[in-house]
Amino acid sequence: MNFSSTEFIEKLKSRDSLVITQLVDQYHEALFKGAIKQGLASDQAEVVVQNTWGTFFEQIERFEGRSHIRTYLFGIMYNKAKETFRENKKYTCDYDESALEKIYTREGSYESPPKSPENWMQSNEFFIILGEELKKLPQSQRVAFTLKEIEGESTQDICNILGVSNTNLGVLIYRAKNNLRLALEKSLNK
Secondary structure: OOOOOHHHHHHHHOOOHHHHHHHHHHHHHHHHHHHHHOOOOHHHHHHHHHHHHHHHHHHHHHOOOOOOHHHHHHHHHHHHHHHHHHHOHHHOOOOOHHHHHHOEOOOOOEOOOOOOHHHHHOOOOHHHHHHHHHHHOOHHHHHHHHHHHHOOOOHHHHHHHHOOOHHHHHHHHHHHHHHHHHHHHHHHOO
16 A cells, blocks of 8 residues: 555545555554654553644545655654653753864864774664663754664754755754763763
């Protein structure tokens, strides 16, 4: 089934229960996993996904089909996750970006070259540490990094979801990678 076809969208707009069931079956779990990857607890992620579906069906008449329906759904979900973080400040944490200045010398080279990925992957704790450090990133960096590097979304889709330009997206991903590198090196060198 082509979930972005005009026919499918028209059936959604007319509230065809079979089409709605197909859409929810196709994307509910992916939305839930996406919310979890944003650092939400399981119960919060489920609420975010339910709110995503509610908003989607409230706004379906406005969907013009300029993007894939998956992109539209994930855009709503990421905005709902942001709302959750704003409402629950205790689930967010500050991250000191001044640490980035310690990466480079005045000449622009690394103070200490990054470790090779092979060395990192040998650590059993790597993925646990990575997950914890992802939660510490600012929301915009975490979403950009997750969508690009973990989910494999296209640059254009990510820009549409986040409402940023290609240049801004590049900056967000660059900062996320550098922040993660600093945090992972610190954790793995303990």
